[in-house]
Each structure stands twice: as structure tokens, then as C-alpha cells.
Amino acid sequence: MGSQPQPSIDLSSIDIPPPTTLEQIRTSKLRPFGPVLSGIDKQLRSGKLYVSPLGLSEDEHDLTFHGGPDKAIHQYCSSNYSFWHSLYPSPEILAKFVPGGFGENFVADGLNESNVCIGDLVRIGPAGSTLTGGANGCLLEVSLPRQPCFKLNQRFGIKNFAPRTHQEAKTGWYYRVKEEGWIHEGMEIRIVRRTQPKWSIARLHHYVHRDTKDDAVTEELAAIEVIGNECRKVFIKRLRKIQSKNARRSEAWVPFTVKSKSLETPRIVRLELERVRKSESPEKIDAGSHAYIKLPNGLRRAYSVVRGNTDCFVLGVARDDSSRGGSTYIHDKLTLGDTIGLASIGAGMSRDQMASNHIFIAGGIGITAFLAMMERLSNINQTFHLHYAVREASEVAFTDLLSRFSADVTIYDKSKGQRMNIPDILTNRVWNSHVYICGPQRMIDGTVEAASAAGMTSDEIHYEVFEGADTTGDPFTVDVLSNETKGPLEVESEQSLLDVMRDAGFDIGSSCGVGNCGTCRVPVKSGRVQHRGTALTEIEQKTEMLACVSRGIGHIVVGLPE
Ligand code: FES
Structure with missing residues (x-):
């Protein structure tokens, strides 16, 4: 009898925690924050404040990432700050981990990401009463885990801090407002109803960011309407992919x-x-x-x-x-x-959401990899600059799309002697910039070298080859381990391993054909490999190879992808 796959984490019901006290209320005006406006710098408020469907009176949000009915109010657990102290003990950072540091509206202890569940109804009001609304406080519903953006990196001066907050499940959460009313610090915070006892904020983070392959959980979460759109659409999109993959089995092309x-x-x-x-x-x-x-x-x-x-x-x-x-x-x-x-x-090269700024380096047709990314960044008010090298002006492609971003685009026309000075561009980058390169191999090599010399780490450098990937080389032989092992098969100088395996009847997927996407990866059981392409990390290259471009040396043994 077959058994259902087990979930990757404990999904038993979570008890409702005892009521606690609203320690602080904070609001802010939008202020310049690096290149954007932000409401992250929230100041302590005292006395009565009104809570309406868009949040606290006098609280302003950057609507690109925050605010709106699903993100009316953000709460953060005050004891999370001592956790961050232990992780980042240097004095200058320590001083920033204080209540209000995460740009939260509500500061309170006792409620945290592990004991608050999506859809919880939460009353803020005088202790000992069950009334809500008006002078009796307000009624809120837990709507979303916070998805930290790059601003947290800048706020604390720590690169990649934002993803760390969801890895540790210490992001806080958002409320939508179910009943308006007046509140003040010192009121009681009490969870009055729980409808989703399995789905704490921490568990949602686990399935948004880490375990993305559990189809049953994806289906369950996609159906929970109380999850705010920002998070629910992640599961809906994933579910559609599963459904279309199943559909494609009967309609391949x-x-x-x-x-x-x-x-x-x-x-x-x-x-x-x-x-x-x-x-x-x-x-x-x-x-x-x-x-x-x-x-x-x-x-x-x-x-x-x-x-x-x-x-x-x-x-x-x-x-x-x-x-x-x-x-x-x-x-x-x-x-x-x-x-x-x-x-x-x-998926091809994607922007790093934790970068504060994006530098695109394109040569020739490489421009196509960046146009959609630039449009997306522009829509969410993130800064970028495209450096685009062409042999002459007539080679500039997609001018209609580029004209939208003219202030953020520099074109280098070789026929006029204009040269892209990549070391200069990277040396003078703004803090927490990432660089993306798409063009010929020599452009990639030169930029990677310049980026390293300018102190950029490998996770800040992203690239994709789009011209001239060489798939030829010395001949080699291969055994393919499967139910019916085949070999030795000969891979001639002009052939790729992918061609030979397909000719032998093995169904190996491929996509880019130039070593970018990783679709054609196969496990290497023994033998030496000359690795090419960009899709595998150094660690992955110890056990896998890209069949479209990489080549064996002498004789190798490979398996089939799972
Ligand atoms: S097909 Fe894309 S890496 Fe081989």
C-alpha cells in the first residue's frame, strides 16, 4: 500500500497564547530613505489613536511594499530584539536593534511568529471587557507574514539581513482591520478566535521560502482565503504550475x-x-x-x-x-x-530582491535578458542602471522600451570610440549593489574579474552567456546507468553528451542549450568532467554535469536525472 509523503515540519495544532499588553504604538511620515521614500522610521506615540481600515491615524506607508487593507498594521515581538543582539553583537549594530527597529506599529511581547496564526482575530481593548469598536478598541485579523524587503538591509547596515529574518521566522506580521476604534498603549491584546491552528506565521515562511515542493501543502494554502493576497498568490501561482505541468504531460508542445x-x-x-x-x-x-x-x-x-x-x-x-x-x-x-x-x-537570471541597487551590463542581444527586469524594478521604485555596449548606433535594439528609462541607461557606441569602463562602474557603485551581466563570454569574464577586484562577493554577481557557448571538444566515451545500462557510447568532437544520450533513447530535458538554465543536468557517477556553462555551483559540479555543454575526459559514467 502506498503512503502519503510526510510534511517537512510539524503541522500539529498550535494553542492560543495568553493575552498580553500593547507596549508601544508607533507611526511615521514618509521620508527619503536612500533612493526611495519610506515609512520605516516610526516614532513612539502616546495617547489615543484611531484605527481605520488603512491603519493608524497619521501613519504613512510606501505603498510599493507596505500599507493597504492587508497590511494596515505591523506588529513585532519585542523579545526578538534580544535574539538579534546575540547574533549581531557589534556595538554600532546593537544600538539599532531596539523596539521600532523593524518599522513596526505595535510593540508587544508574548505573541510571536510561532504562536500567532494566519486568520487569528485579535482584539485590542481594555482588559476584562469583550466589547470592541469605538472607545472599546478595535478588532484585527492576522493577514500576512511580513516579507522583508531590501530596506531592512539598509536600515541595519547588514547585507542579506532581510532573508535572515524569515529564515529565523522573526519578521513580525500584518493585520487587516475588521472593526475600527480608538486604541492607546497599555491596552490588552487578546486572540479571541483561531480558525487556522496549523498555520503559524513561522510555518507560512517555511512553505513560502524553504519547502516549495510539497504539492499537497501548496494546494491547501492556495485555498485559504484569509491569507493576504501577497502571500496567497505565491501558492496559487505554484499550484498553477503543478496543474500545467500535469496538463503538459498530455500536450507536450x-x-x-x-x-x-x-x-x-x-x-x-x-x-x-x-x-x-x-x-x-x-x-x-x-x-x-x-x-x-x-x-x-x-x-x-x-x-x-x-x-x-x-x-x-x-x-x-x-x-x-x-x-x-x-x-x-x-x-x-x-x-x-x-x-x-x-x-x-x-526561470533565467533573476534580480536579487535584497539588493539596494542593480547594475546591468549588456552586450548585443544580451539586452533581452534585462528589459523585463528593468520594467519590474521601475514599477516598484527600485534603482538600477543599464550599461549597454553596441558596435554602432544601428545595433541598439528595443529602443521603444529603452526610451522609458533613458535616465537610467548608458549606451556605449564602439564606432564612436565610446568604451564601457566596467572597473570604474563597479568601483563607484552604491552600497549593496548587485551586478548582472548578459553578453559574450569575454564580457562576462571581464566583468566578473572587475567585480571581484572591486570587492563584490560571488552572490552579488549574476551572469548569463548568450553567445558563442562552445559545445565541441575532445571525443570521450560514456556509460549511462539506468534500468538498462548502455555503453560505452561515443561522443564525437562535434557532438554533445545531450545529443548522444537522446540518440540512445534517453529522454533528457533541455532548455537553453548553452549551459545557463540547468535543465539538462545529469548525475556523474565516475570519471573526470570538463565543466562549462554557468548553471551549476562548484558544489553541484562535484556530482553533476550539464549534458548540453560539459564534456567528459576519457571515459565517464553518468546516471539519469531523478
Ligand atoms: S539546456 Fe540549459 S544548461 Fe543545458
């Missing part, structure tokens, strides 16, 4: 037609693809994603999505002189109305 095709530059085509059978609710495609498509001539390729949704999107495709047939076919043969199959839209 989703048909799209070429809706429009035009030349962006003499060497770059703009291709708009539209789904033949429209879906009910197309989803916006994440910035930086790749579409893995099958061309009418049977070739399979991955290209960066410039913009669009899952029913209609735009790709940019450069003519590649060393093309293996994909880009020349698209440039020379593909016409309006042709049918193209879409296998998947996969």
Missing part, C-alpha cells in the same frame, strides 16, 4: 503562431508569438524568463522573453554567425502565421 515579426536592428529580430488556444487567465511572465520553443523545422531553442504573458509574448533573436540553425531559420525562413511549439517558460 503548446501551439503558438507567429503574430508579428520585425527587424529591431539589422541583426536582431523581434518575434511576437500568440497562443492558438487562449487560456482563461494568462499569467504575466516573470522578468528574466526563457521560452523553450520548437521551430517548424524541428529545432529546439531557448530565448529570453522581453515582455508579455503566457498567451502572448515577445522574444528577441539575434542572428548568430555560428548558428546551429535556430537563429538563421528564424531570420530567413520563419513567416507570419507559422506554428511554433512552446514546451515551457523557465
